[in-house]
Amino acid sequence: MYRYDEFDRTFLADRNREFRTQVARRLAGELTEDEFKPLRLMNGLYLQLHAYMLRIAIPYGAITSRQLRQLGYIARRWDKGFGHWTTRQNIQFNWIKLVDVPDILEALAEVDMHAIQTSGNCIRNVTSDPFAGAAADEIEDPRIWAEVVRQWSTNHPEFTYLPRKFKFAVTGSLQDRAAIAFHDIGIRIVGGPNGTKGFRIFVGGGQGRSPYVAQEMKEFLPQQDLLAYLEAMLRIYNLHGRRDNLYKARIKILVNALGVDEYRRQVEVEWQRTRTEGADLPADEVERIRAHFRAPALADRPADFAALAAARSNDPEFDRWLRRNIFPHRHPDYAIAAIAFKEPGRPPGDATAEEMERVADAADRYSRGDLRVTYTQNLVLPHVARADLIDLYHELKEAGLTGGTPGLVTDVIACPGLDYCNLANARSIPIAQAITDRFADPQRAEEIGDLRLNISGCINACGHHHVGHIGILGVDKKGTEHYQITLGGEAGDDASIGTILGPSFPAEDVPSAIENIVGTYLASRTDGEAFLATYRRIGARPFKEALYAKR
Amino acid sequence: MPNVLTANRLEDGVVVYLGNSGEWVHDLIAATVAENEASLAILEKIAGKSVAGRHVVGVYAIDVDLSNGKPSPKSVREKIRAAHRQTFKDLTELEIS
Ligand code: SF4
Numbered sequence: 117m118y119r120y121d122e123f124d125r126t127f128l129a130d131r132n133r134e135f136r137t138q139v140a141r142r143l144a145g146e147l148t149e150d151e152f153k154p155l156r157l158m159n160g161l162y163l164q165l166h167a168y169m170l171r172i173a174i175p176y177g178a179i180t181s182r183q184l185r186q187l188g189y190i191a192r193r194w195d196k197g198f199g200h201w202t203t204r205q206n207i208q209f210n211w212i213k214l215v216d217v218p219d220i221l222e223a224l225a226e227v228d229m230h231a232i233q234t235s236g237n238c239i240r241n242v243t244s245d246p247f248a249g250a251a252a253d254e255i256e257d258p259r260i261w262a263e264v265v266r267q268w269s270t271n272h273p274e275f276t277y278l279p280r281k282f283k284f285a286v287t288g289s290l291q292d293r294a295a296i297a298f299h300d301i302g303i304r305i306v307g308g309p310n311g312t313k314g315f316r317i318f319v320g321g322g323q324g325r326s327p328y329v330a331q332e333m334k335e336f337l338p339q340q341d342l343l344a345y346l347e348a349m350l351r352i353y354n355l356h357g358r359r360d361n362l363y364k365a366r367i368k369i370l371v372n373a374l375g376v377d378e379y380r381r382q383v384e385v386e387w388q389r390t391r392t393e394g395a396d397l398p399a400d401e402v403e404r405i406r407a408h409f410r411a412p413a414l415a416d417r418p419a420d421f422a423a424l425a426a427a428r429s430n431d432p433e434f435d436r437w438l439r440r441n442i443f444p445h446r447h448p449d450y451a452i453a454a455i456a457f458k459e460p461g462r463p464p465g466d467a468t469a470e471e472m473e474r475v476a477d478a479a480d481r482y483s484r485g486d487l488r489v490t491y492t493q494n495l496v497l498p499h500v501a502r503a504d505l506i507d508l509y510h511e512l513k514e515a516g517l518t519g520g521t522p523g524l525v526t527d528v529i530a531c532p533g534l535d536y537c538n539l540a541n542a543r544s545i546p547i548a549q550a551i552t553d554r555f556a557d558p559q560r561a562e563e564i565g566d567l568r569l570n571i572s573g574c575i576n577a578c579g580h581h582h583v584g585h586i587g588i589l590g591v592d593k594k595g596t597e598h599y600q601i602t603l604g605g606e607a608g609d610d611a612s613i614g615t616i617l618g619p620s621f622p623a624e625d626v627p628s629a630i631e632n633i634v635g636t637y638l639a640s641r642t643d644g645e646a647f648l649a650t651y652r653r654i655g656a657r658p659f660k661e662a663l664y665a666k667r
Numbered sequence: 668m669p670n671v672l673t674a675n676r677l678e679d680g681v682v683v684y685l686g687n688s689g690e691w692v693h694d695l696i697a698a699t700v701a702e703n704e705a706s707l708a709i710l711e712k713i714a715g716k717s718v719a720g721r722h723v724v725g726v727y728a729i730d731v732d733l734s735n736g737k738p739s740p741k742s743v744r745e746k747i748r749a750a751h752r753q754t755f756k757d758l759t760e761l762e763i764s
Binding site (some may be wrong): 142143144145149163164165166167168196210211212213214215534535540542543595596597 | 678679680682718720721724741752
């Protein structure tokens with residue numbers, strides 16, 4: 117885990133002092149709202165439907181138990197007792213008072229946290245693999261490079277006023293769990309010649325109004341060249357990006373307008389011109405950062421397999437939890453445990469203060485105080501000894517946190533939607549609740565199998581509807597909330613964008629429509645074939661025919 | 668028309684409506700209804716002073732329905748704002764159609 121040094125702490129304290137003054141000046145009338153708005157946005161503070169919303173950065177989704185406990189404290193003291201995990205591995209508090217924000221930022225700084233780069237046209241919080249440092253299929257810990265990018269991009273004067281926001285994702289494993297194909301720049305750690313490591317770089321992915329799967333920019337970039345190359349990429353974007361048109365300002369539009377080959381050519385020229393200027397970190401600085409992420413020394417802790425087998429056969433819920441919530445760790449005696457904030461009926465990704473505290477306690481007891489936030493709005497305990505799984509399960513169960521199952525139809529990603537968000541067309545949360553209630557029988561959900569269902573309240577796609585195997589998009593149809601359904605999206609390896617199935621549905625018809633789609637899948641699947649594979653094999657037509665036949 | 672003026676209170680962002688004597692109220696039922704352009708213009712002037720006085724931000728007019736004798740919002744968005752509701756735990760308390 118990266119630990120702040122004195123420089124980081126002083127920087128944050130100065131920044132918080134500055135914002136405290138800005139809030140005071142706003143309240144005293146020395147700043148108008150127009151003057152204040154860009155300042156508050158630089159500190160993660162939005163004004164939403166009912167209140168101010170504070171978005172707090174969780175760099176690459178990595179958080180300690182101490183930090184999580186502090187988030188619980190903030191939820192209880194300054195919000196209505198809960199927070200919301202976001203699809204950028206951050207947390208949002210939805211009921212914040214402007215007058216409290218300087219104190220909240222100070223409380224965050226106490227645990228080395230802040231809300232910088234969670235808004236505005238800058239390089240946003242870098243996302244990464246929530247299994248980083250623990251995954252069995254990892255080549256190198258991606259947090260090292262996510263941290264390098266974070267330090268380079270924080271307050272970078274050249275990239276603080278980009279044409280639009282800019283999102284990075286870094287993954288270091290064989291399986292992409294960071295959706296790198298849907299980022300402005302996606303970085304994949306790969307092996308190179310003679311045992312070296314480097315990066316495969318992707319550019320121009322994204323969701324929103326014009327969704328694109330990222331294209332390959334560079335097949336292999338040596339590690340020592342990362343920052344100068346990224347700087348050249350950003351610089352060409354900064355130069356040509358469409359500042360005149362909000363909808364055309366993202367790098368994905370530029371890359372597609374220029375063509376990736378021409379964009380690459382210009383970047384290479386710029387890179388050759390500037391690579392000696394020193395953006396790249398000296399090797400000892402990379403080593404200093406790398407040292408923060410050194411794998412924890414995990415003692416051998418062989419599990420009692422007889423006890424585990426007995427617990428499994430006595431308790432089908434525990435058995436399911438082991439099957440679905442536990443993932444392989446690189447140490448065979450350990451596992452990665454997912455806590456899905458998704459039991460049927462829960463607003464997806466909402467966590468209460470008490471739950472945050474209970475999970476923090478569990479992390480201390482079973483996962484060396486280490487936790488991760490996933491872009492699917494869940495938490496992960498990355499280093500749990502298999503010998504402790506029964507105890508962990510019981511502890512989480514007592515906290516009401518074993519009812520959510522990752523990867524099933526009930527593990528819905530949903531943005532805040534019209535319940536909170538100023539930009540929304542329609543609500544997301546009640547739709548998610550109605551669907552998860554419909555599929556509440558865990559046995560049935562497991563029979564249906566892997567199915568990613570994502571909901572956004574508007575085309576900005578914070579709920580990743582474009583990459584849901586089933587995607588639901590809220591639209592405004594003559595003043596009423598309607599929902600458009602897409603099929604066939606995928607965020608990971610073999611990424612794709614969903615296709616719109618047909619006319620939209622009113623809210624009350626959405627759960628039956630999903631039921632209908634699932635029905636077509638169940639009737640069409642071959643043995644062991646997951647939803648996406650069936651869809652890719654048979655195409656949209658059978659789904660369309662079944663869904664719209666009655667209309 | 669008819670309209671009511673709404674905004675968010677500056678210091679805490681809470682949804683408020685312009686009431687009878689220029690004060691900002693939490694409950695939409697206590698809001699002043701403008702039935703024509705002229706009365707809306709008067710309300711907007713009062714609201715402008717509140718913005719300058721740092722009481723509220725983001726003033727705008729919403730359409731309301733008066734058919735049951737008190738203003739109720741027409742759009743879903745404004746129904747949600749008027750309900751001041753949170754989604755967690757108490758969602759079922761309030762059905763918004
Ligand atoms: S997708 Fe739209 S409605 Fe949902 S959070 Fe993003 S901007 Fe708001």
